[in-house]
Amino acid sequence: MDRERQQELREKDRQYVWHPFTQMKDYAAQDHVLIEKADGIMLYDADGKSYYDTISSWWCNVHGHGNPRIKEAIRRQLEQFDHIMFSGLTHQPGIELAEQLVQVTPDGLTKVFYSDNGSTAVEVAIKMSFQYWQQIGQQSKTNFVFMENSYHGDTIGAVSVGGVDLYHAMFKPLLFNAIRVPSPDVRQLGNERTPEREAALVADALDAVRTLFRERAHELAGIIVEPMIQAAGGMVIYPAAYLRGLRELCAQFNVHLIADEVATGFGRTGRMFACEHAGISPDILCLSKGLTAGMMPLAATLCREEIYAAFYDDYATQKTFFHGHSFTGNPVACAVALESLRLFRDEAVLEQSQAAANTLTEQMNTFTSLPHVADVRQLGMIAALDLYRDPETRTPFASDLRIGTRMYHAGLAEGLILRPLGDTIYYWLPLCTTPSQIEDIVERTQRVLRQVTAPLS
Amino acid sequence: MDRERQQELREKDRQYVWHPFTQMKDYAAQDHVLIEKADGIMLYDADGKSYYDTISSWWCNVHGHGNPRIKEAIRRQLEQFDHIMFSGLTHQPGIELAEQLVQVTPDGLTKVFYSDNGSTAVEVAIKMSFQYWQQIGQQSKTNFVFMENSYHGDTIGAVSVGGVDLYHAMFKPLLFNAIRVPSPDVRQLGNERTPEREAALVADALDAVRTLFRERAHELAGIIVEPMIQAAGGMVIYPAAYLRGLRELCAQFNVHLIADEVATGFGRTGRMFACEHAGISPDILCLSKGLTAGMMPLAATLCREEIYAAFYDDYATQKTFFHGHSFTGNPVACAVALESLRLFRDEAVLEQSQAAANTLTEQMNTFTSLPHVADVRQLGMIAALDLYRDPETRTPFASDLRIGTRMYHAGLAEGLILRPLGDTIYYWLPLCTTPSQIEDIVERTQRVLRQVTAPLS
Numbered sequence: 001m002d003r004e005r006q007q008e009l010r011e012k013d014r015q016y017v018w019h020p021f022t023q024m025k026d027y028a029a030q031d032h033v034l035i036e037k038a039d040g041i042m043l044y045d046a047d048g049k050s051y052y053d054t055i056s057s058w059w060c061n062v063h064g065h066g067n068p069r070i071k072e073a074i075r076r077q078l079e080q081f082d083h084i085m086f087s088g089l090t091h092q093p094g095i096e097l098a099e100q101l102v103q104v105t106p107d108g109l110t111k112v113f114y115s116d117n118g119s120t121a122v123e124v125a126i127k128m129s130f131q132y133w134q135q136i137g138q139q140s141k142t143n144f145v146f147m148e149n150s151y152h153g154d155t156i157g158a159v160s161v162g163g164v165d166l167y168h169a170m171f172k173p174l175l176f177n178a179i180r181v182p183s184p185d186v187r188q189l190g191n192e193r194t195p196e197r198e199a200a201l202v203a204d205a206l207d208a209v210r211t212l213f214r215e216r217a218h219e220l221a222g223i224i225v226e227p228m229i230q231a232a233g234g235m236v237i238y239p240a241a242y243l244r245g246l247r248e249l250c251a252q253f254n255v256h257l258i259a260d261e262v263a264t265g266f267g268r269t270g271r272m273f274a275c276e277h278a279g280i281s282p283d284i285l286c287l288s289k290g291l292t293a294g295m296m297p298l299a300a301t302l303c304r305e306e307i308y309a310a311f312y313d314d315y316a317t318q319k320t321f322f323h324g325h326s327f328t329g330n331p332v333a334c335a336v337a338l339e340s341l342r343l344f345r346d347e348a349v350l351e352q353s354q355a356a357a358n359t360l361t362e363q364m365n366t367f368t369s370l371p372h373v374a375d376v377r378q379l380g381m382i383a384a385l386d387l388y389r390d391p392e393t394r395t396p397f398a399s400d401l402r403i404g405t406r407m408y409h410a411g412l413a414e415g416l417i418l419r420p421l422g423d424t425i426y427y428w429l430p431l432c433t434t435p436s437q438i439e440d441i442v443e444r445t446q447r448v449l450r451q452v453t454a455p456l457s
Numbered sequence: 458m459d460r461e462r463q464q465e466l467r468e469k470d471r472q473y474v475w476h477p478f479t480q481m482k483d484y485a486a487q488d489h490v491l492i493e494k495a496d497g498i499m500l501y502d503a504d505g506k507s508y509y510d511t512i513s514s515w516w517c518n519v520h521g522h523g524n525p526r527i528k529e530a531i532r533r534q535l536e537q538f539d540h541i542m543f544s545g546l547t548h549q550p551g552i553e554l555a556e557q558l559v560q561v562t563p564d565g566l567t568k569v570f571y572s573d574n575g576s577t578a579v580e581v582a583i584k585m586s587f588q589y590w591q592q593i594g595q596q597s598k599t600n601f602v603f604m605e606n607s608y609h610g611d612t613i614g615a616v617s618v619g620g621v622d623l624y625h626a627m628f629k630p631l632l633f634n635a636i637r638v639p640s641p642d643v644r645q646l647g648n649e650r651t652p653e654r655e656a657a658l659v660a661d662a663l664d665a666v667r668t669l670f671r672e673r674a675h676e677l678a679g680i681i682v683e684p685m686i687q688a689a690g691g692m693v694i695y696p697a698a699y700l701r702g703l704r705e706l707c708a709q710f711n712v713h714l715i716a717d718e719v720a721t722g723f724g725r726t727g728r729m730f731a732c733e734h735a736g737i738s739p740d741i742l743c744l745s746k747g748l749t750a751g752m753m754p755l756a757a758t759l760c761r762e763e764i765y766a767a768f769y770d771d772y773a774t775q776k777t778f779f780h781g782h783s784f785t786g787n788p789v790a791c792a793v794a795l796e797s798l799r800l801f802r803d804e805a806v807l808e809q810s811q812a813a814a815n816t817l818t819e820q821m822n823t824f825t826s827l828p829h830v831a832d833v834r835q836l837g838m839i840a841a842l843d844l845y846r847d848p849e850t851r852t853p854f855a856s857d858l859r860i861g862t863r864m865y866h867a868g869l870a871e872g873l874i875l876r877p878l879g880d881t882i883y884y885w886l887p888l889c890t891t892p893s894q895i896e897d898i899v900e901r902t903q904r905v906l907r908q909v910t911a912p913l914s
Contacts, residue, residue, distance in 0.1 A: 013547050016555035018570040018765060020781025021544050023772045032547040038538035043546070057542040058783045071535045078528045081495035082752050085514040087477050088865065088876060089500070090470050090489040098473035113475040116573045116754045117782045123576075123612040131627055142630045154780045155580040157613030157631065167779045170588055173599045174614065176631045289783050295539050297573045297754040297784040308475060315480045316857060322624045323611045324477025325574045326515045326746050327754040400773060408545065419545060 001036055001046040009034060009046075026405075033412060038065035041430050041437060043417065051417045052441050055428045059231065059263045060294030063343055064432040070295055073339035077332050086114065086329035093334035100341050101300055104272055106281035109302040113321075114329040118262035119153030121286035121299035122224070126157050127323055128303060129222040129256045129284060135310045135319050138218075144176075145212065145223035145255070148183040149233030152224060152260050152286075161224050164233050179216075181208050181223075183230060184242040187375045187386070190394055198239055206245040213253035222256030222284070227274035228379060231263045235384035235426045237377045243278035256283040256307075262299070266290030266340070267350050267431050270357055270380030277379075283307065293340035298333035349431050357381055359435035360427070363442040370446065372453045381433065384426035387453070397423060397456065406452045414444040425449070458493055458503040466491060466503075483862075490869060495522035498887050498894060500874065508874045509898050512885045516688065516720045517751030520800055521889040527752055530796035534789050543571065543786030550791035557798050558757055561729055563738035566759040570778075571786040575719035576610030578743035578756035579681070583614050584780055585760060586679040586713045586741060592767045592776050595675075601633075602669065602680035602712070605640040606690030609681060609717050609743075618681050621690050636673075638665050638680075640687060641699040644832045644843070647851055655696055663702040670710035679713030679741070684731035685836060688720045692841035692883045694834045700735035713740040713764075719756070723747030723797070724807050724888050727814055727837030734836075740764065750797035751887075755790035806888050814838055816892035817884070820899040827903065829910045838890065841883035844910070854880060854913065863909045871901040882906070 010031055018024060019032070033051070037044035041064055043051045053061065063070065077093065086094060098112035115124055126144060133141035146152070146161040153159070154167070160175040162168040163183075168175070184205040186198050213220065227243055230236040250257040259282035264274035268290065271277055275285075284307070288299035313319045327333075343349060357380050364383045367376050374391035377384055387407075389397045397403045404420030411418035418425060427441065458466075467488055475481060476489070490508070494501035498521055500508045510518065520527065534550065543551060555569035572581055583601060590598035603609070603618040610616070611624070617632040619625040620640070625632070641662040643655050670677065684700055687693040707714040716739035721731035725747065728734055732742075741764070745756035770776045784790075800806060814837050821840045824833050831848035834841055844864075846854045854860045861877030868875035875882060884898065 009547075009549055009552050012556050013552045016559050016567070016569055017547070017552060017786075018568045018760075018778070019544050019547070020570070020785045021777070021779055023768075023770070023777040024765075025769050026772055032545060035538060035541050035546050035548050038541060043538075043541060053541070055542075057540060058544075060540065060542075060783050065539055065541070066535075070539075074535065075532065078523075078531065081492060081500075082522055082527070083514060083517065084492050084495055084500060084510070084522070085512075085517075085874075085876075087479050087515075088489060088874070089492050090466075090474070090476070091492050092466055095466050095470045095474060099469050102473050110473070111475045112473055113477070117577070117784060119580075119782060120574070120576065120612060126613070126631070127611075127628060130631060134627065154584075154782065155577060155612040155614055156583070156617065156633070160613065160631075170591065170779075171584060174583070174587060174617075174633045176613070176633075294783075296787055296789060297782075303475075308481075311480075312482050313480070315483055315859070320478070320480040321475070322478055322627075325576060325611065325754075326517050326751075327574060328477045329474075330753055332753060402772070417542075417545070419542075 006034055006046045030409065040064035040066070041433050049415070051412065051415050052437070053417050053430070054441055055417060055419050056430045057294060059428045060289040061430045062266055062290045062293040062340060063349070064430050067293070069343060070293060070336055070339055073335050074332055077335035081331060083327060083330050083332070087324060091331050093331045093338055094329040097334045097337050100338065101302060104341065105285055105302055106273060106275050108281045108304050109285055110305040111303055111308040113301045115299045115301065116297045116325050116327055117299050118286065118288040119155040119158045120325060121262060121288050121301045122152045122260060123155055123157040124301040124323055125224070125258045125284045125286050126161070128301065128307060128321065129258065131321060132307050132310045133221050140219050141221045143219050144178045144221055145181055146178055147225055147230065148180055149185065149230045149236055150224070150226055151230070151232035179212065181205070181212060183236060184238040185236045186238060187236070191392065199241065202239050202242045202245065205242060206249065209246065209249050213249055213255060217253035217255055220255045222258045223250065224258040224260055226260050227264055228269055228277050229264060229274065229382060232421065234421050234424045235382065237379050240278035243275065243280055247278070247280040250283070258282060258284045258286070260286045262286050262288045267344065267353060268381055268428065270354065272350065292333050292336045295336050296333050298330060298337060353381060353431040356433050356435055356438060359438045363438055366442065367446070370449060371457060381429040381431060382427065384424055387423040387425065401456065403452065407448060410448045410452050414448050416441065416444050416448065418445070463491055463503045487866065497521035497523070498890050506872070508869065508872050509894070510874050510887065511898055512874060512876050512883070513887045514751060516885045517746040518887045519723055519747045519750040519797060520806070521887050524750070526800060527750060527793055527796055530792050531789055534792035538788060540784060540787050540789070544781060548788050550788050550795060551786040554791045554794050557795065558759060561798065562742055562759055563730060563732050565738045565761050566742055567762040568760055568765040570758045572756045572758065573754045573782050573784055574756050575743065575745040576612040576615045577782060578719060578745050578758045579609045579717060580612055580614040581758040581780055582681070582715045582741045582743050583618070585758065585764060585778065586715065588778060589764050589767045590678050597676050598678045600676050601635045601678055602638055603635055604682055604687065605637055606642065606687050606693055607681070607683055608687070608689035636669065638662070638669060640693060641695040642693045643695060644693065648849065656698065659696050659699045659702065662699060663706065666703065666706050670706055670712060674710035674712055677712045679715045680707065681715040681717055683717050684721055685726055685734050686721060686731065686839060689878065691878050691881045692834070692839065694836050697735035700732065700737055704735070704737040707740070715739060715741045715743070717743045719743050719745045724801065724810060725838055725885065727811065729807065749790050749793045752793050753790050755787060755794060810838060810888040813890050813892055813895060816895045820895055823899065824903070827906060828914060838886040838888060839884065841881055844880040844882060858913065860909065864905060867905045867909050871905050873898065873901050873905065875902070
């Protein structure tokens with residue numbers, strides 16, 4: 001694209017667009033990257049410069065950009081029919097996707113309720129759990145529990161169960177009351193991490209839940225959790241033992257376990273779903289992002305049969321779940337999701353990405369010796385580290401240094417789309433990333449890291 | 458599709474899918490219609506039987522199904538790039554669509570914030586309005602006002618400003634407190650409707666708002682309204698004078714006017730936006746459904762420059778609008794929306810649909826002489842009527858008769874997708890519907906109506 005046209009588009013971008021999660025004033029001085037092409041893990045700007053999409057376009061992309069089978073699936077579906085209503089009417093892609101989701105997700109989830117994005121998948125879960133208890137005669141069970149540092153989306157219901165104050169504190173007067181429990185964030189152990197101390201920290205976090213449940217389970221509808229990794233809260237990877245403990249407590253005290261696998265689902269953590277690391281099944285499961293391989297909006301909330309059964313009655317009993325969105329079960333999105341699942345099978349995507357994940361492990365180890373780096377961690381194709389002025393004592397950089405933002409800008413110059421969360425630098429790689437691409441990404445990142453931190457040392 | 462395959466899919470549908478807004482037990486006895494093809498206003502089931510999509514697949518479809526230019530726009534965009542993140546990165550379809558939305562919407566709206574569906578467009582509006590007042594030092598302005606009978610979506614924030622108890626009452630403990638004002642529903646006048654009485658009813662409804670604003674404007678962030686027609690609340694078409702009055706009151710008392718044109722936008726009411734009937738501009742505008750011509754999920758929330766400006770500051774001042782969804786600004790959806798706007802221009806869609814709307818007026822008049830019919834009403838390509846046991850006295854049918862559901866089933870046999878709201882029968886036609894199609898639809902509907910009501914008379 002010629003420079004004049006680029007300039008025109010950039011001006012219009014500033015004039016008309018309000019970008020998400022963006023302080024638009026930051027953008028006065030620094031152009032957004034104008035993308036013109038995407039292929040595999042690579043994005044190309046309007047000058048033809050390439051960037052690694054190291055965060056899979058907000059943790060969505062699975063098989064790389066421009067996958068020919070996905071494009072063909074869209075074309076094929078459009079030849080049949082485009083969007084139709086999913087109430088009163090039904091269609092093959094919506095039905096077959098539901099069947100396959102029930103098959104690939106953890107055991108015991110039997111019904112699929114579609115919506116459009118992660119936030120709505122969580123809203124559906126909350127409303128479903130809430131209405132369930134009302135309809136089985138336990139009307140006092142109206143409260144929800146969430147974890148410190150958790151993030152479940154940006155609609156008011158999802159924000160109400162969010163634990164990251166930066167995103168949530170402002171809207172307090174609009175939120176319903178929910179109860180916060182501690183995160184089993186093993187980084188709290190600092191340099192004192194041992195398996196024993198980790199186990200003790202998990203036990204303490206579970207004790208807090210147990211105490212709460214013992215006192216108030218009769219008022220609690222559900223607890224919502226990001227299995228294995230609290231992503232937006234700082235890529236907090238925690239032990240599977242916590243999930244196993246939570247599953248037991250929820251069963252014992254009759255509280256729904258709601259697993260938000262919007263980010264972790266579809267292979268990113270090395271298993272198809274993060275719950276598999278703990279060998280558990282939730283009562284309600286939220287999916288989006290990777291569901292369509294990151295191509296287009298679609299979400300699903302799955303639940304156990306007993307939840308569905310509590311809504312299934314004569315119309316006059318008024319037990320219908322009155323929730324829906326115009327584009328629920330969009331046939332094109334369902335066709336894409338089906339093709340993505342076929343790709344998982346035909347190309348043994350999970351098995352293939354294991355080799356890449358092993359390379360990522362090796363490569364992440366090379367960060368540990370770099371200055372300012374602490375808490376290098378990884379799960380499947382996700383890896384993260386934290387930057388500190390003094391990593392020994394976990395003394396942070398002054399916040400006005402905006403280390404993460406500096407890493408972002410320096411990353412662009414090195415051909416990397418990084419998007420640090422505060423001073424946490426992370427990768428969230430497409431499953432198609434090859435070992436040699438990972439080596440290249442890490443090498444570039446380490447150049448960026450040295451460049452950003454050297455003047456501050 | 459052969460019968461065996463159909464049977465298999467229907468069984469899987471019942472086994473795996475939880476459809477939106479559906480009492481699934483209703484579906485035990487009656488199959489959902491399995492759609493296999495769609496073209497223009499017609500849907501075709503797996504036996505090849507055709508149905509008029511008289512409600513535009515939940516009020517979404519604009520140019521008919523399978524429009525070749527829309528399909529080509531999707532193909533073209535996929536050849537360039539599929540989904541990429543819209544933060545830090547930007548792209549031509551997202552930018553150009555924002556520019557065009559600012560141009561085609563009512564004056565004074567300058568910035569576009571994308572999301573995925575009507576509910577999220579409303580959530581964005583609520584959070585934007587709320588945070589605005591916090592940031593300009595009017596922290597007490599935290600409450601929202603909504604109209605009786607209104608519907609703004611199904612996420613917790615949207616439900617909080619909803620006025621249809623069937624959808625909303627159940628979730629009361631999760632909702633924020635919002636203030637209900639009367640709907641200027643002129644049907645309340647029954648057979649006594651005259652222009653003078655309508656004007657008085659509108660004046661009363663505005664008086665209620667004025668009284669509220671006078672007492673509590675210092676606590677009010679915004680009032681949300683469906684311009685001209687409360688759709689899910691029963692296709693309540695109200696006088697434009699109400700909107701003009703509301704616009705004045707909001708300006709006078711410094712309360713945001715939030716227009717939810719998710720359903721009414723993009724030509725359905727005979728104007729590009731329903732606000733144009735009253736010649737007003739809101740402070741915040743919510744769009745979805747017709748935005749992509751009903752093809753795929755996309756939404757936008759537009760606002761005035763002064764709202765945007767209250768968030769534009771140095772990052773450290775913490776005024777960033779922390780809201781976003783993974784698929785925000787999806788390039789394919791933006792490309793579709795751009796193509797739809799090109800279709801509006803190239804094919805003079807609004808002008809063309811005027812002829813159809815005139816036919817609809819004539820045809821709707823033929824309902825008035827039928828038994829059980831009252832309050833025949835119309836606005837552009839939307840038309841509705843109510844069924845009563847005795848229309849003179851507005852005595853309803855017994856609710857367990859489920860007249861609407863009977864109309865739906867009898868409609869299917871006559872090749873119509875009707876989806877009554879209670880005993881309100883309505884059309885929400887694609888703008889491509891031709892006059893002769895309208896005549897055919899009305900003729901079939903009248904057959905259905907006679908068939909359903911005759912045994913009840």
